[in-house]
Amino acid sequence: MHYEIDTLNSQRSWVLSRRIHYGKFVAEVKFKDASEEYSPAIQAKDRDALMKLLTFESVEEMVKKRVEKKAKVFGQEVNLTNDAGNGKCKIDPSVLPCLYGEWVMPLTKHVEVEYLLRRLD
Numbered sequence: 191m192h193y194e195i196d197t198l199n200s201q202r203s204w205v206l207s208r209r210i211h212y213g214k215f216v217a218e219v220k221f222k223d224a225s226e227e228y229s230p231a232i233q234a235k236d237r238d239a240l241m242k243l244l245t246f247e248s249v250e251e252m253v254k255k256r257v258e259k260k261a262k263v264f265g266q267e268v269n270l271t272n273d274a275g276n277g278k279c280k281i282d283p284s285v286l287p288c289l290y291g292e293w294v295m296p297l298t299k300h301v302e303v304e305y306l307l308r309r310l311d
């Protein structure tokens with residue numbers, strides 16, 4: 191049992207780590223779409239300006255709502271007695287918007303900034 195939990199935890203942290211490192215690909219797309227906006231900030235090594243350019247508050251709000259909804263739908267314990275949609279969740283879905291807002295998205299953006307700072311080298 192302990193081994194199973196450890197395996198699950200490491201799978202989850204691997205998925206999160208991969209998601210955060212995808213920030214490099216997202217940053218590349220953003221740079222290609224608006225290189226004239228990003229280039230001066232990259233040349234000036236201005237992290238704050240880059241962070242502002244690549245941040246989309248409305249997208250972040252949507253992501254937080256989506257992960258909470260996904261946890262409600264897909265995080266239910268499945269057994270033969272509960273009806274679809276009435277299952278108890280394995281984790282409290284309201285934790286996920288906080289996890290994403292405080293850790294996952296800031297780390298993704300950190301990866302994006304670090305990638306962009308080297309983009310013109």
Ligand SMILES: O=C(O)C(=O)C[C@]1(C(=O)O)C=C[C@@H](O)C=C1
Pocket residue numbers: 216244245246247249250253294295296298299302
């Ligand atoms: O979708 C984007 O534009 C991203 O850069 C990804 C992401 C995220 O981590 O989900 C990060 C920064 C943006 O403010 C919004 C979302």
